[in-house]
Amino acid sequence: MRPRIAILNPNSTERMTTEMVDTARAAIDGLADVVGLTNHRGPASIQGPADAERCLDGLFALVDEARENGAHVAVIGCFDDTGLATLRSTAGLPVVGLGEAGCLAGCLAAQKFAVVTSLDVSVPVIADNIRAMTLDARCAGIHASGVPVLELNAGAESLRRVQDAIDRTAAAHPGCSIVLGCGGMTLIANQITAPARSRIIDPVVASVHMALAALS
Template structure:
């Protein structure tokens, strides 16, 4: 199986980190091809950045599907940037890491809380939860105050701020699990689960598993083919 993972921001270092975690989550016979646009926002923090990322995201998607075959596509931004438009263009599953994380959180308990980066991202995530019909399963979307790129440049301080926000969610939200609300948080779930004794979900790993499951269940004529409309 071949999965195309697109990071909609233009930070190649983050793409490499996300790809590494995606490969750890994948089955042995799954290939992860990870790409990002060459320009556009360096990080997606809020609706304006998401809108600015769309031209580069769509151009990269159209170029890739014109020249290669994939069994599924992951949009590796927790805002699920461009997800609905790309689903209309593709003949294979297109999975957003936000939606995958929410679905995983929904099966790990009655309610989950989301721990994301900055407050500016919260309305986008809350809107997506409404659109997916999962708002009632989410206790709260919390901002950790950690900028997206700080997850690359100041990792340890970022981890502790995220941990503090998880602790607050578990004290105050009456939630059963935590969903990490940024692709840059990939790789933290296991350590946070061990630290707090509750399921902590990484949207990247959840999206890889969902892609593998859904794509393998598709008829053979619908797999390994994508077409731009």
């Protein structure tokens, strides 16, 4: 039986679910079936603790739906790893968080990693998660691009602002890997130019590979 990976989008934006699923399918090239589920009870994007709190009931229901429909592993499609600890203890299947997977991949790619996320409101949440993973000694910094999640597909201007944030981060932390700190950034990941001596980590790609590893 082919493994089945369910990407659970905690927010209500279908487009973002589709983008993450498309990226995941391309990354694993047929090694598993990848499906996406969207939390229509959640906010349009997850930006900070208040949004995370609003999405939880719907997200927990998505895990039940995924399991009932044959998923072998679930991926929480939000870099904040919303609800991850609770779901790991209750879901009845392996659960992978975008943030955790991205940061671990960043550690493999270089001795230190930095995160470029969307807005300043997301930085404390990500920092707390990195400390909880005991990866804070490996994290060189967390930087906001100033581009809201829902504007990441707005074209050249949003791409330029994210690229500028990545370039500044690479200049501040030479040799670090740079983790894209938002699931919505997967849409522009292949348009980003990696600065010299830096690797760009798309957490959607990292999470789907980790999902496969959890089943091996």
